[in-house]
Amino acid sequence: MTNKYYEFFCPVKVIAGKAALEHIPYELTGMAAKRPMIVTDKGVRAAGLLEPVIAACEESGLEITTIYDDVPPDSSTTVVRDIAGIYRQEKCDSIIAVGGGSAIDTGKAVNILVSEGGDDIAKYSGAGVLKHPLKPFFVVPTTAGTGSEVTSVAVITDEAKGVKLPFTSSFLLPNAAIIDPRMTLTLPPHITAATAMDAMTHATEAFTCMAKNPLSDAYATAAIKKISQSLLQVMDNPKDSDGRLELAQASTMAGIAFSNSMVGLVHALGHSTGAICHLPHGLCMSLYLPYALEYNLETIREPLGELLLYLEGPEVFAATPASRRAEASISAIRKLRDALYKRCQLPRTLKETGKVTEAQLDHIAEMALDDGSIMFNPKEVTLEDARAVLRRAWA
Amino acid sequence: MLAKRIQPMVFQARRLYVELMFQVMGRALQAVSEVDEKVQNEARALPDGFLFEMMVMPAGSKLIVEHTGQGRFRYHGDKAPRPVDLSIQFKHIAHAFLVLSFQEKTSVAFANDRMLVDGDISYAVRMTRVLNRLESFILPKLVAKRAVKEYPADLHLPEKLISAARIYLKVATNFVETVRA
Ligand SMILES: [Fe+2]
Numbered sequence: 001m002t003n004k005y006y007e008f009f010c011p012v013k014v015i016a017g018k019a020a021l022e023h024i025p026y027e028l029t030g031m032a033a034k035r036p037m038i039v040t041d042k043g044v045r046a047a048g049l050l051e052p053v054i055a056a057c058e059e060s061g062l063e064i065t066t067i068y069d070d071v072p073p074d075s076s077t078t079v080v081r082d083i084a085g086i087y088r089q090e091k092c093d094s095i096i097a098v099g100g101g102s103a104i105d106t107g108k109a110v111n112i113l114v115s116e117g118g119d120d121i122a123k124y125s126g127a128g129v130l131k132h133p134l135k136p137f138f139v140v141p142t143t144a145g146t147g148s149e150v151t152s153v154a155v156i157t158d159e160a161k162g163v164k165l166p167f168t169s170s171f172l173l174p175n176a177a178i179i180d181p182r183m184t185l186t187l188p189p190h191i192t193a194a195t196a197m198d199a200m201t202h203a204t205e206a207f208t209c210m211a212k213n214p215l216s217d218a219y220a221t222a223a224i225k226k227i228s229q230s231l232l233q234v235m236d237n238p239k240d241s242d243g244r245l246e247l248a249q250a251s252t253m254a255g256i257a258f259s260n261s262m263v264g265l266v267h268a269l270g271h272s273t274g275a276i277c278h279l280p281h282g283l284c285m286s287l288y289l290p291y292a293l294e295y296n297l298e299t300i301r302e303p304l305g306e307l308l309l310y311l312e313g314p315e316v317f318a319a320t321p322a323s324r325r326a327e328a329s330i331s332a333i334r335k336l337r338d339a340l341y342k343r344c345q346l347p348r349t350l351k352e353t354g355k356v357t358e359a360q361l362d363h364i365a366e367m368a369l370d371d372g373s374i375m376f377n378p379k380e381v382t383l384e385d386a387r388a389v390l391r392r393a394w395a
Numbered sequence: 396m397l398a399k400r401i402q403p404m405v406f407q408a409r410r411l412y413v414e415l416m417f418q419v420m421g422r423a424l425q426a427v428s429e430v431d432e433k434v435q436n437e438a439r440a441l442p443d444g445f446l447f448e449m450m451v452m453p454a455g456s457k458l459i460v461e462h463t464g465q466g467r468f469r470y471h472g473d474k475a476p477r478p479v480d481l482s483i484q485f486k487h488i489a490h491a492f493l494v495l496s497f498q499e500k501t502s503v504a505f506a507n508d509r510m511l512v513d514g515d516i517s518y519a520v521r522m523t524r525v526l527n528r529l530e531s532f533i534l535p536k537l538v539a540k541r542a543v544k545e546y547p548a549d550l551h552l553p554e555k556l557i558s559a560a561r562i563y564l565k566v567a568t569n570f571v572e573t574v575r576a
Contacts, residue, residue, distance in 0.1 A: 007508045127511060166516070211506035262506065370440075370517035376506055380527070 006213035008260045009170060012150050016179035016249055021052050024096065024138060025060035027176050031136040033094035035065040037087050039107045040098040044142050045069045047186050053098060053140060066090045071099065075106040076157045077165070080121045084113035094136035097174075098183075100195075101146040101281075104139050108154035108172040111137050122158055122165055130169040139174040142183045144247040145195025145282050147202055147255020149177035179252055181245040189235060189344040192247070194282030196231045197340070199223060199251040200333075201266050201285035204293070206257035207307060208300040209264040210376045220257035224310040226250035231336070235343045264377035265292040265368075269389065272367035277356045286337060286346055287353070291393045293330050295385065299378040301326045308332065351395040361390045409492050413451060416495040417458035420449075420529065421470035424460050427529055428468040435466030437525050446471075447522055448479040451491045452511075481514035481522065501526050 015023050028036055036057070040050065045067075054064055068083050087095070087110065095114075097107030112124050115134035124130065139149040154167045187195070203220040206212060212220075230246040237243070269292065270284035293304060305325030309317040311332040320328045340346040347353040350361075365386035368374060374381055427434050441447075445462040457473040485491035490509035493499040501523055504510055512519040 005507045005509075127513060209506075210502060211508075370520055372516035372520060375502055375520050375523060380502075380524075 006211070006215075006261075008213060008215040010150055010173075010256045010260070011170070012173050013176040014150075014179065014252060015176050016252070017245060018181070020178050020180040021056040021140070021182070022059075024053065024140075024178060025057050025062040027138065028057075028062060028094060028136065031094070031175060033136040034062070035090070035092045036062070036094045036096050036138075037083075037090065037092040038064055038067045038069075038096050038098055039071060039083060039110060040067070040069050040103050041071040041073075041100075042069055044099045044103070047142075049142055049183055049186075050098060052180075052182055053096070064096075065092050071103045071106045073102050074157050075102050075109070076159045077121050078159060080106060080109045080113060080156055081119050083110045084119070087114045094138070096138045096140065098140045098142060100141070100143040101148050104141070104146070104148040105154040105156065107137065107139065107174075109156050109167060111135055111172070112167065121156060121167075125165040125167055127166075127168040129167075130171045132171065134171050137174045138176050138178060140178045140180070140183060141248065141251070143187060143191065143195045144184050144244070144251040145198035147199065147251055147258065149174060149179075150252055150255040151259040153259075177252060179245070179248045181241040181248065184244045184248050185239060185241060187238075189238065190346060191282075192234060192238070193231070193340045193344050193346045194280055194286060195251070196227055196234075196247055196282075197286035197289070197337075197346070198282035199247070199254040200227050200231075200336075201270075201289050202254035202258040202263060203227075203250075204289065204307065204333075205263040205266055206254070206261045208293070208296065208303045208378065209262055210378055211261040212303065213261055216257040216261040219253045220261075221307070221310045223250040223254035223257060224307060226253070228311050228313075228332075228336070232339055232343075235340065262376040263373045265295065265374060265379075265381055265386075265389070267373040268368040268371035268377070268381070269364065269386070269393075271371050271373065272364045273350075273356070275367065276360055276364055277353075279353055279355055283347060283353070286340070287348065287350065288389070288393055290330050290333050290337070291389050293333070294392070295381075295389050296377065296379050297326060297330075304329050311336075349395050350390070350393050358394065361387065361394070365390055410456070410488060413488055413491045413495055414456045417449065417456050417473070419533075420495075420526075421458045421460055421472070423529055423533055424468045424525070425470045427532055428466060431528070431532070434525055434528050437521055437528070438462055438466040438468060440521060441518060442480075445481070445518070446475055446477065446479040447518075448475060448482045449485075450482060451485045451488045455488055456491070479514075481512070481518045483519065483522070484511045484513065485509060486511065497530065501530070 057064055066086060068086060071079060095107050095111055097104045109121055111134045113121055141149050152168060152170045152172050154172055156165050158165050203223040206216050207220040226246045227250045230243040234240050234243040234247060266285055266288045269288045270281060273279055273284045274281055308320060308325045308329045311329055337348050341348055350356040365383055368386050369383060428438055441462040443464040446459060448457060448459050450457040459471040459473060459475045460468045461471055463469050486509060494501055494504045
């Protein structure tokens with residue numbers, strides 16, 4: 001399943017490791033930015049994660065001009081407009097998004113408004129609408145999973161119309177992503193587990209779906225190796241900052257992989273389950289991953305078998321006959337899920353979530369067939385197929 | 396302009412082929428939507444009056460169909476009566492040619508960044524399934540396997556429609572061989 005043609009693009013500067021936050025002032029001045037605005041949410045502020053960011057800037061004589069800390073979990077067009085208003089009023093000249101997927105997406109959308117002008121973000125929805133670079137934009141992820149710091153997409157809800165507006169443009173990519181282990185050190189166990197499984201799914205789908213390519217493959221395999229080696233260690237010892245950094249880097253690498261080669265059935269099912277049953281995205285990923293791989297098995301036998309090396313290491317890989325490696329990869333993922341269930345009760349089936357009813361499965365299946373991710377799944381998924389996968393994932 | 400002087404015939408022929416194939420597909424979409432239940436079921440989820448366009452960037456050949464309701468499509472040639480709702484745009488005529496001469500699957504073309512979607516992605520996913528279904532109608536089994544991810548086991552369509560479309564396919568196959576040579 002090699003591709004004769006591919007594209008790969010990631011212009012985001014990655015600033016990662018110990019004392020990475022202290023590089024922010026240098027990066028800002030390097031772009032002539034003097035009045036940064038922080039966009040974040042209450043949870044991040046309450047966890048005390050803003051202090052090291054602010055301290056790092058102030059120590060270098062760079063004042064944070066203003067802080068917006070009220071980004072909701074599902075950001076809306078109104079929130080984006082309000083933040084853009086504050087940005088203009090305070091005469092800011094750059095944005096630092098600190099948080100998870102929602103804060104980062106909000107930062108991207110605010111950057112469109114403050115760079116392009118106007119109050120109506122819906123006007124810029126769609127692909128390829130933006131034609132110019134935007135204001136200096138930096139992202140400090142506080143979860144290790146979404147990979148939003150390296151994707152060119154943002155999703156914002158239009159509350160009045162009740163629809164989710166997608167924005168796609170390479171200009172949405174931040175100038176730099178700052179990966180500092182301090183930012184994920186206090187993540188609670190079930191969020192650590194779910195977000196890491198989101199990253200694991202990004203890498204696995206990037207490596208096994210239709211748009212895989214040699215460059216994204218390299219990022220995907222490296223990410224899988226890091227997650228396999230570090231996730232359980234971090235679960236057992238949450239203050240392990242080396243392990244935290246490994247997971248954070250893996251998340252960024254998996255993000256680079258999937259933003260260049262897309263995802264498949266796991267995400268299609270996960271998106272619709274999230275919309276219908278309001279389950280967290282990472283949890284859905286962990287839940288569906290083995291079932292979707294089993295469904296795709298015969299089309300992805302070769303790449304999936306290769307992943308065993310990164311999931312289980314060279315000894316297991318060498319000891320497993322080539323013809324059994326794809327199945328062994330799925331078993332490795334199941335094993336990891338069992339271990340996570342033991343440590344934080346991360347559900348492995350729809351029934352275990354306690355938030356999905358059997359009657360909802362048909363609706364989930366129908367909605368998944370309309371999801372953009374399904375286009376890149378290596379096997380063409382029919383409604384019956386989607387239903388069958390859901391039934392297997394039920395219990 | 397330089398390239399034009401080097402291979403004028405090939406370029407001219409490729410453009411004509413893409414234009415012709417858009418016409419074939421437009422008519423076939425309309426015809427298939429009148430007889431095939433699967434296509435109708437897919438199309439029914441589209442709003443009535445929904446306009447779908449396939450085009451070659453920057454302003455090349457076009458194919459426009461409208462969903463007129465109850466899962467039926469109407470072919471509008473290359474003129475849209477109003478702004479379209481969904482546009483699938485090939486970045487270059489060479490990419491359109493790869494797909495329309497069934498050398499590259501529609502889904503692979505998407506995966507390979509050969510084309511862009513302007514509009515609601517969920518409608519694009521739906522139209523890709525309709526196009527897959529259409530391709531498996533028009534093409535003999537062997538070629539269709541290359542053009543779509545999976546060849547459906549349940550194709551029943553009037554022989555007349557299939558044979559008409561296959562005449563074009565013959566043109567297509569000959570053409571691909573000529574251009575490749
Ligand atoms: Fe994800």
